[in-house]
Amino acid sequence: xxxxxxxxxxxxxxxxxxxxxxxxxxxxxxxxxxxxxxxxxxxxxxxxxxxxxxxxxxxxxxxxxxxxxxxxxxxxxxxxxxxxxxxxxxxxxxxxxxxxxxxxxxxxxxxxxxxxxxxxxxxxxxxxxxxxxxxxxxxxxxxxxxxxxxxxxxxxxxxxxxxxxxxxxxxxxxxxxxxxxxxxxxxxxxxxxxxxxxxxxxxxxxxxxxxxxxxxxxxxxxxxxxxxxxxxxxxxxxxxxxxxxxxxxxxxxxxxxxxxxxxxxxxxxxxxxxxxxxxxxxxxxxxxxxxxxxxxxxxxxxxxxxxxxxxxxxxxxxxxxxxxxxxxxxxxxxxxxxxxxxxxxxxxxxxxxxxxxxxxxxxxxxxxxxxxxxxxxxxxxxxxxxxxxxxxxxxxxxxxxxxxxxxxxxxxxxxxxxxxxxxxxxxxxxxxxxxxxxxxxxxxxxxxxxxxxxxxxxxxxxxxxxxxxxxxxxxxxxxxxxxxxx
Amino acid sequence: xxxxxxxxxxxxxxxxxxxxxxxxxxxxxxxxxxxxxxxxxxxxxxxxxxxxxxxxxxxxxxxxxxxxxxxxxxxxxxxxxxxxxxxxxxxxxxxxxxxxxxxxxxxxxxxxxxxxxxxxxxxxxxxxxxxxxxxxxxxxxxxxxxxxxxxxxxxxxxxxxxxxxxxxxxxxxxxxxxxxxxxxxxxxxxxxxxxxxxxxxxxxxxxxxxxxxxxxxxxxxxxxxxxxxxxxxxxxxxxxxxxxxxxxxxxxxxxxxxxxxxxxxxxxxxxxxxxxxxxxxxxxxxxxxxxxxxxxxxxxxxxxxxxxxxxxxxxxxxxxxxxxxxxxxxxxxxxxxxxxxxxxxxxxxxxxxxxxxxxxxxxxxxxxxxxxxxxxxxxxxxxxxxxxxxxxxxxxxxxxxxxxxxxxxxxxxxxxxxxxxxxxxxxxxxxxxxxxxxxxxxxxxxxxxxxxxxxxxxxxxxxxxxxxxxxxxxxxxxxxxxxxxx
Ligand SMILES: [K+]
Ligand SMILES: [K+]
Numbered sequence: 001x002x003x004x005x006x007x008x009x010x011x012x013x014x015x016x017x018x019x020x021x022x023x024x025x026x027x028x029x030x031x032x033x034x035x036x037x038x039x040x041x042x043x044x045x046x047x048x049x050x051x052x053x054x055x056x057x058x059x060x061x062x063x064x065x066x067x068x069x070x071x072x073x074x075x076x077x078x079x080x081x082x083x084x085x086x087x088x089x090x091x092x093x094x095x096x097x098x099x100x101x102x103x104x105x106x107x108x109x110x111x112x113x114x115x116x117x118x119x120x121x122x123x124x125x126x127x128x129x130x131x132x133x134x135x136x137x138x139x140x141x142x143x144x145x146x147x148x149x150x151x152x153x154x155x156x157x158x159x160x161x162x163x164x165x166x167x168x169x170x171x172x173x174x175x176x177x178x179x180x181x182x183x184x185x186x187x188x189x190x191x192x193x194x195x196x197x198x199x200x201x202x203x204x205x206x207x208x209x210x211x212x213x214x215x216x217x218x219x220x221x222x223x224x225x226x227x228x229x230x231x232x233x234x235x236x237x238x239x240x241x242x243x244x245x246x247x248x249x250x251x252x253x254x255x256x257x258x259x260x261x262x263x264x265x266x267x268x269x270x271x272x273x274x275x276x277x278x279x280x281x282x283x284x285x286x287x288x289x290x291x292x293x294x295x296x297x298x299x300x301x302x303x304x305x306x307x308x309x310x311x312x313x314x315x316x317x318x319x320x321x322x323x324x325x326x327x328x329x330x331x332x333x334x335x336x337x338x339x340x341x342x343x344x345x346x347x348x349x350x351x352x353x354x355x356x357x358x359x360x361x362x363x364x365x366x367x368x369x370x371x372x373x374x375x376x377x378x379x380x381x382x383x384x385x386x387x388x389x390x391x392x393x394x395x396x397x398x399x400x401x402x403x404x405x406x407x408x409x410x411x412x413x414x415x416x417x418x419x420x421x422x423x424x425x426x427x428x429x430x431x432x433x434x435x436x437x438x439x440x441x442x443x444x445x446x447x448x449x450x451x452x453x454x455x456x457x458x459x460x461x462x463x464x465x466x467x468x469x470x471x472x473x474x475x476x477x478x479x480x481x482x483x484x485x486x
Numbered sequence: 487x488x489x490x491x492x493x494x495x496x497x498x499x500x501x502x503x504x505x506x507x508x509x510x511x512x513x514x515x516x517x518x519x520x521x522x523x524x525x526x527x528x529x530x531x532x533x534x535x536x537x538x539x540x541x542x543x544x545x546x547x548x549x550x551x552x553x554x555x556x557x558x559x560x561x562x563x564x565x566x567x568x569x570x571x572x573x574x575x576x577x578x579x580x581x582x583x584x585x586x587x588x589x590x591x592x593x594x595x596x597x598x599x600x601x602x603x604x605x606x607x608x609x610x611x612x613x614x615x616x617x618x619x620x621x622x623x624x625x626x627x628x629x630x631x632x633x634x635x636x637x638x639x640x641x642x643x644x645x646x647x648x649x650x651x652x653x654x655x656x657x658x659x660x661x662x663x664x665x666x667x668x669x670x671x672x673x674x675x676x677x678x679x680x681x682x683x684x685x686x687x688x689x690x691x692x693x694x695x696x697x698x699x700x701x702x703x704x705x706x707x708x709x710x711x712x713x714x715x716x717x718x719x720x721x722x723x724x725x726x727x728x729x730x731x732x733x734x735x736x737x738x739x740x741x742x743x744x745x746x747x748x749x750x751x752x753x754x755x756x757x758x759x760x761x762x763x764x765x766x767x768x769x770x771x772x773x774x775x776x777x778x779x780x781x782x783x784x785x786x787x788x789x790x791x792x793x794x795x796x797x798x799x800x801x802x803x804x805x806x807x808x809x810x811x812x813x814x815x816x817x818x819x820x821x822x823x824x825x826x827x828x829x830x831x832x833x834x835x836x837x838x839x840x841x842x843x844x845x846x847x848x849x850x851x852x853x854x855x856x857x858x859x860x861x862x863x864x865x866x867x868x869x870x871x872x873x874x875x876x877x878x879x880x881x882x883x884x885x886x887x888x889x890x891x892x893x894x895x896x897x898x899x900x901x902x903x904x905x906x907x908x909x910x911x912x913x914x915x916x917x918x919x920x921x922x923x924x925x926x927x928x929x930x931x932x933x934x935x936x937x938x939x940x941x942x943x944x945x946x947x948x949x950x951x952x953x954x955x956x957x958x959x960x961x962x963x964x965x966x967x968x969x970x971x972x
Contacts, residue, residue, distance in 0.1 A: 069861070292904070332912075333903035340896065363889045370886030371966050373879075374959060375555070392878065393859075399885040400856030403849045406892070410826065417819035418778070424909060426818075473860060480857050 005062035007073045008055050011081060015052025018082050019045045024134055025089070028209075029127035037093075037127040044088040051085065069483065075146065076475050079466060083107040086135060093128055100455045104462045109135030111469040112143065112351055114223030114321040114438035117451045117458070121228050126209050129226045133213040136222025140351035141190050143220075143469065144254045145183045189258045194219045197246045204238045218246045221351040223321030223438045230446070231311070232324045240311040240324060251278055251318040253349035273386035274347040274357040281357075282317050282345055286310040289334050296331050309334075317341035319353040321438025323446035335441055339428060342437045353436030353468055355405060361385050362398040404472045409434060412464050419457055429453070433464030491548035493559045494541050497567060501538025504568050505531045510620055511575070514695075515613035523579075523613040530574040537571065555969065561632065562961050565952060569593040572621060579614055586941045590948050595621030597955040598629065598837055600709030600807040600924035603937045603944070607714050612695050615712045619699040622708025626837035627676050629706075629955065630740045631669045675744045680705045683732045690724045704732045707837040709807030709924045716932070717797070718810045726797045726810060737764055737804040739835035759872035760833040760843040767843075768803050768831055772796040775820050782817050795820075803827035805839040807924025809932035821927055825914060828923040839922030839954055841891060847871050848884040890958045895920060898950050905943055915939070919950030 022045045029037035066074065086109070087102035094102075101117040108115045109132055121129065194215050201211035210226055217224040227233035231240060249257070252275045259268045269275045290302065290309035299305035308325050315322040316338040327335055344360045346352025365383045372381050383390040409430055416426035421443065428440030429450075439446040444453070450461065467475045477483050508531045515523035552560065569592035576588045587603040594601045595618055607615065680701050687697035696712055703710040713719035717726060735743070738761045745754045755761045776788065776795035785791035794811050801808040802824040813821055830846045832838025851869045858867050869876040895916055902912035907929065914926030915936075925932040930939070936947065953961045963969050 331903075331906070332909050333900060336903055336909065337900060340900075366882065367886045367889050367893075370883055370959070371963055372968060373883070374963060375968055392882075396852065396878075396881070397856055397859070399888075400853045402885075402889070403853050407853075414819060414823060414826075417817075417822055420817070423818050423822065473856065477857055477860060480861075482858060482861055 002062060003070060003073065005059045006064045006066070007070055007077060009059040009063050010066065010070075010074055011077055012052045012054070012056030012059065014078055015055065015081065015085060016049050017052075018085065019048035019052065021134060021138055022048070022089070022131075025127040025131040028130045029125070032126050034125055034127060037089075037125050040089050040092050041127060041131075043092065044085075047088055048085045072474055072477055072483070076470060076478055079110065079142075079470060083110045083135075086110065086131075089128065089131055093125065098455070100458050101451075104450065104458050105132070106135060107462050107465050108438075109133075109222065109224065110139035110142070111436050111465040112136050112139045112220040112222035112319075112353070113433060113436040113465045113469075114217065114221075115432065115444070115450050115461070115465075116224065117449060119228060119449065119451060121226055122233075124226075129213055130209065132224050133216040133222070133226075136220035136224050137194070137216035138220075139469075140220025140222065140250070141187065143351055144186050144190065144349060185258050186254050189254055189261060190219065192261075193246070193249060193257070197242070200242045201239065204242055205236060206234070206239065214243065215246070217322075218243050218320065219250050219351065221247065221250050221318050221320045221346075221353075221436075223315065223319075225322060230324065231315075231322045235324075237307060240307070243322065244311060244314045247314050247318045247320050248279065248282070251282075251346050251350050251352045253347045255349050256347075271386060272347075273361060277357045277361060278345050278347050282314060282341065285317065285337065285341060286313050289313055289337065292334060293330060298330055313338050313341070316437060316439075317345045319346055319435055319437040321432070323439060326445070326447040328441050328445035328447060339431050339435075339437070339441070342431065342435045353434075355402065358385075359398045359401060362390060362395055363402065365390075366395055366399070401472060404476060405434075408464075408467060408472055412460055415460055416457055419454065419460070421453070421457060429457075429461055430464055433461040434468035436465060436468050488548060489556060489559065491545045492550045492552070493556055493563060495545040495549050496552065496556075496560055497563055498538045498540070498542030498545065500564055501541065501567065501571060502535050504571065505534035505538065507620060507624055508534070508575070508617075511613040511617040514616045515611070518612050520611055520613060523575075523611050526575050526578050527613065527617075529578065530571075533574055534571045558960055558963055558969070562956060562964055565596065565628075565956060569596045569621075572596065572617075575614065575617055579611065584941070586944050587937075590936065590944050591618070592621060593948050593951050594924075595619075595708065595710065596625035596628070597922050597951040598622050598625045598706040598708035598805075598839070599919060599922040599951045599955075600703065600707075601918065601930070601936050601947070601951075602710065603935060605714060605935065605937060607712055608719075610712075615699055616695065618710050619702040619708070619712075622706035622710050623680070623702035624706075625955075626706025626708065626736070627673065629837055630672050630676065630835060671744050672740050675740055675747060676705065678747075679732070679735060679743070683728070686728045687725065690728055691722060692720070692725065700729065701732070703808075704729050704806065705736050705837065707733065707736050707804050707806045707832075707839075707922075709801065709805075711808060716810065717801075717808045721810075723793060726793070729808065730797060730800045733800050733804045733806050734765065734768070737768075737832050737836050737838045739833045741835050742833075757872060758833075759847060763843045763847060764831050764833050768800060768827065771803065771823065771827060772799050775799055775823065778820060779816060784816055799824050799827070802923060802925075803831045805832055805921055805923040807918070809925060812931070812933040814927050814931035814933060825917050825923070825927070828917065828921045839920075841888065844871075845884045845887060848876060848881055849888065851876075852881055852885070887958060890962065891920075894950075894953060894958055898946055901946055902943055905940065905946070907939070907943060915943075915947055916950055919947040920954035922951060922954050 022041045026038060026041040026045070029041060083103060083106035086106040087099065090102045090105060091097060091099070104117050114136065118124070197215035197218060198211050201214055202208060206214065213224070213226050216222070225231065231243065252269070253272060256268055256272045256275060260266060286309055290306040293299050293309055294302045294305040299308065311324045312327045319342050327338070343354040344357060346354055346356055348356040348358045362383070362385065365385060369381050369383060372379070383395060412430040412434065413426050416429060417423065421429070425440065425442030425444055428442060429444045432438055432440040432444065444450055450458065453461065508527045512524060512527040512531070515527060569589060572592040572595070573585065573588035576591060577583060577585070590603050600622065604610070683701035683704060684697050687700055688694060692700065699712050711717065717729065738755070739758060742754050742758045742761060746752060772795055776792040779785050779795055780788045780791040785794065797810045798813045805828050813824070829840040830843060832840055832842055834842045834844045848869070848871065851871060855867050855869060858865070869881060898916040898920070899912050902915060903909065907915070911926065911928030911930055914928060915930045918924055918926040918930065930936055936944065939947065
């Protein structure tokens with residue numbers, strides 16, 4: 001109980017800081033001269049800051065050092081509470097919107113899932129659209145900091161592997177200064193790359209609003225768009241190409257980007273086994289799917305097949321979730337392969353979702369090690385990734401993660417099946433939620449959205465996004481009796 | 487090369503022994519006065535024995551001790567070659583049958599998958615039907631011996647866990663006498679239980695032929711039937727009940743049955759963590775699905791729902807694959823849950839397929855251990871199952887297995903998708919093949935069979951049955967370069 005109050009104290013402060021993020025849509029409303037939206041966001045700032053301040057003040061007696069257990073509780077409640085407050089502007093603008101749908105939308109934004117229950121995106125006020133996209137962007141930054149700086153300290157995530165030996169922002173040290181340091185370095189890299197993206201998209205023909213919004217959702221691998229037709233609305237190979245490049249940047253570890261920028265060298269990417277694995281997997285898949293679509297006669301011209309295969313595959317594999325065509329109409333192998341990539345292709349420390357390439361590499365190596373073990377039982381084969389020995393404790397934690405990941409997918413899919421959803425929609429809605437990808441297939445396919453789900457089904461997907469984003473362990477550990485024992 | 491020839495020498499001898507299994511259908515043909523079938527099986531004996539003898543004689547220079555590597559090669563080639571020779575009577579009887587379909591049928595028989603490409607089972611000659619069912623029965627015995635006696639020596643399979651401490655047939659000793667000893671003990675138990683099953687099924691109203699055939703397929707958890715309508719043909723709750731009991735017996739470890747018989751005690755079942763896990767999981771699922779079907783209004787009477795849920799769920803969960811109704815018509819949650827159970831519910835050392843309950847228990851414990859580890863990083867938690875400590879090397883081999891299992895499922899499903907099969911049929915055909923269950927859903931559902939597949943798709947499923955039955959590692963290891971290195 002005391003532990004919960006200490007966490008609420010910290011959470012209150014975080015909410016006050018979070019209320020500052022409404023300043024950007026407020027400024028947008030001002031630029032567009034939209035006084036209704038200005039009031040809307042001003043009220044949202046007030047409510048959020050006030051609630052945060054109240055929480056902070058009411059629990060000030062319980063202020064204290066944050067232990068590892070506080071860390072888990074804070075991370076989970078933070079990611080549940082911020083989207084709840086983020087619904088305020090949406091609910092004020094759209095009185096018909098239920099809290100269920102609004103919370104789905106903001107959770108989808110902050111977890112950078114990018115699934116939407118709204119239609120008529122093109123007609124939303126600019127400030128609201130910017131707000132949705134800013135959630136993608138903030139969520140992406142939060143995830144990078146979480147994955148690179150916080151989770152390894154809690155012991156979750158494949159990246160603790162690199163704790164000891166990587167120079168620069170990954171160096172291990174005391175909790176508080178380290179988070180602050182790492183976060184600042186990554187923040188600078190993230191903002192820098194985002195600005196470059198805004199400039200290029202504007203140059204390629206987008207309006208300023210669209211350029212900013214899509215830069216936000218591209219960097220967060222969120223996949224929100226200002227148009228119901230997503231990127232298909234622009235029908236521009238140049239815009240698609242720019243977005244492909246930035247999605248591929250965002251799907252790599254931002255700590256590696258920092259090292260590359262800091263050392264003025266590209267060699268760090270070649271030394272990052274995850275980066276090499278992700279890029280090789282994604283790019284060969286693009287080529288493969290392009291050939292498949294051309295062979296199946298979906299696009300008689302190979303160039304067209306390559307364009308659509310590349311954009312949509314990169315979008316889904318990186319867990320962005322933009323669409324330029326209705327790829328659910330392609331022969332089933334193609335979209336299913338894309339959904340499979342979502343689960344494994346993103347690097348840890350990126351804004352992507354799923355198992356992460358690091359864990360995939362550990363699994364592949366472990367299977368290979370077992371074969372050697374069967375043939376030479378007496379020989380000890382230490383696992384190496386990128387030249388570094390991976391200790392058995394890491395291998396165990398990865399394997400435990402994979403099991404919980406599959407159990408989560410299976411459980412949520414069965415729950416959606418019981419609720420009456422068809423199998424393909426259930427399976428892909430869960431995959432798209434837990435991997436923070438966005439569009440699934442069937443009822444929740446790229447040409448429709450999540451509006452077709454019942455309230456109950458919407459909550460299941462909302463939970464899926466949260467548990468996926470928090471790397472499963474971080475959320476599930478709160479439900480273990482051991483966590484609450486002294 | 488020399489290694490392959492040594493294995494061919496041993497394989498030749500095995501084929502000569504295998505040719506003796508045709509004596510049972512030969513006797514059946516004699517009883518029914520079917521001279522055509524008598525010639526058919528006499529020729530089959532001749533061809534198989536001759537081929538075996540030739541292989542044995544031609545390679546007698548390479549006779550030698552069998553090492554672990556010889557073991558892998560022998561097991562894999564044995565399970566590929568015996569079904570190939572078993573096609574002879576089928577091909578002679580049905581000239582229109584392709585080798586692809588005949589090999590699918592006999593592989594399905596020997597791996598106790600029980601999927602069929604034949605229609606008009608009711609009109610097949612009794613000798614042929616007995617032959618198909620005998621393959622189920624022999625396959626089941628072969629699998630038990632493989633799992634309990636051979637695979638642990640090769641280092642594959644969760645059961646090596648029990649090598650050191652279990653009394654009786656599991657005691658570790660030198661290779662050759664041990665296999666022979668264990669095999670004889672298990673053989674006696676297997677035959678004894680089968681005879682009891684034959685007697686009870688005859689008493690419940692089956693003809694002698696049907697009683698023998700269904701006892702064979704129940705004990706092997708094969709699921710072949712002499713009727714296109716499977717067990718639905720009898721429409722007898724008593725027969726269904728008897729089969730349920732024997733399927734539940736066959737899904738437990740036969741070494742435990744041996745201990746129970748040897749020590750005249752039922753307590754050994756309570757000490758077998760797998761047996762408890764399997765039975766609790768299956769029986770609670772029966773109740774759950776019965777309630778679900780009743781709630782959904784599929785069967786307005788709860789008694790009827792319970793009858794059909796129990797028989798069909800036990801049949802699929804144990805990987806038998808009998809059907810008494812077309813359960814593919816039930817709301818999707820029910821058949822999907824049944825297919826999920828197939829993958830995990832069978833004990834090692836049973837005739838069932840899939841991951842096996844032992845590995846499931848290791849996974850669950852490992853996930854729990856990770857949670858403890860996150861909260862108390864300094865504390866070492868040894869894993870215990872059924873009171874015994876599980877060494878880390880076993881945990882690693884289980885986790886390596888799980889990864890290869892999922893990769894196998896994914897790869898084969900994608901191959902079927904590329905070949906143009908729809909998603910549900912692809913996924914469930916692969917699940918049903920690799921788990922040696924039999925019927926899937928969609929095109930390969932319980933009301934139809936595998937005849938609707940193209941030749942290519944049939945081969946994919948045939949491969950799936952073999953790789954699943956050989957616990958994945960045993961087959962895949964032959965494709966690693968390290969295996970063929972000196
Ligand atoms: K996304
Ligand atoms: K079967």
